[in-house]
Amino acid sequence: GAVVSQHPSRVICKSGTSVKIECRSLDFQATTMFWYRQFPKQSLMLMATSNEGSKATYEQGVEKDKFLINHASLTLSTLTVTSAHPEDSSFYICSAWTGASTYGYTFGSGTRLTVV
C-alpha cells in the first residue's frame, strides 16, 4: 500500500518546450506533495511543497513561473517545467506523507529529464 506513481520515468525534450510530470497517490489521499530535484552525484533538494487546492510553496531560489505545480485533487500533483533549458536537466522526484504507521514518506520512482 501507499504507492506514489510518477510518470514519465524518462523524458527528452527540446530546449524551449514544456514538460509535465505527474505524481499520483494510488491508494491514499495526499493532501501534501513534496517535489525534489537531484543533480548528478548530489543530494535531493526540495523545490516546493504543494497542498491540495491551494498554491504551492516554493523554496528560496526556485522560480515559481518556471516550475509550475498544480495539486488539483487529493490523488494528483503535477510539475510542469516551462521553457525548459539544458540546465533544467535533472532527476525530479515527488514524495507524500503516508503516516507514521507506514513508510512515513513515500517517494515516486523519479523522472529523468534531459533537455537538448
Place this chain on the structure above:
Amino acid sequence: AQSVTQLDSQVPVFEEAPVELRCNYSSSVSVYLFWYVQYPNQGLQLLLKYLSGSTLVKGINGFEAEFNKSQTSFHLRKPSVHISDTAEYFCAVSDGGNEKLTFGTGTRLTIIP
C-alpha cells in the same frame, strides 16, 4: 532551520566487514529521522526510520541505526556488508509528519570484494 550532515562522502569497505555511516542533524524541535538508499538511476528506498520510542531502530537488509538525542546523531550500521550494498545512502530529517524532509549530502558506500 533543520540541517543534516553526513561527514563521509565516500566509504569503502571490504565485503563481510562491518560499516557505520555517520549522520548528525540539527533541529529546534522534535525530529523524525530517516535513512534511504538509492541505487544508480533509481528512486529512494526506505531503510529505516525513527519517529519515537526505542532509540535503536532496525530496518531492512540487516541495517540498524541508533538515535542519540544528546549527540544529535543517527548513525547507520551493518555488521557484515555484501556487494549488493553498494549504493548511495541518504540521511534525512523532518520536524514531524507531513513536513518537508531535509536530506544530507549522501554517502557513497563501495564494497570491495
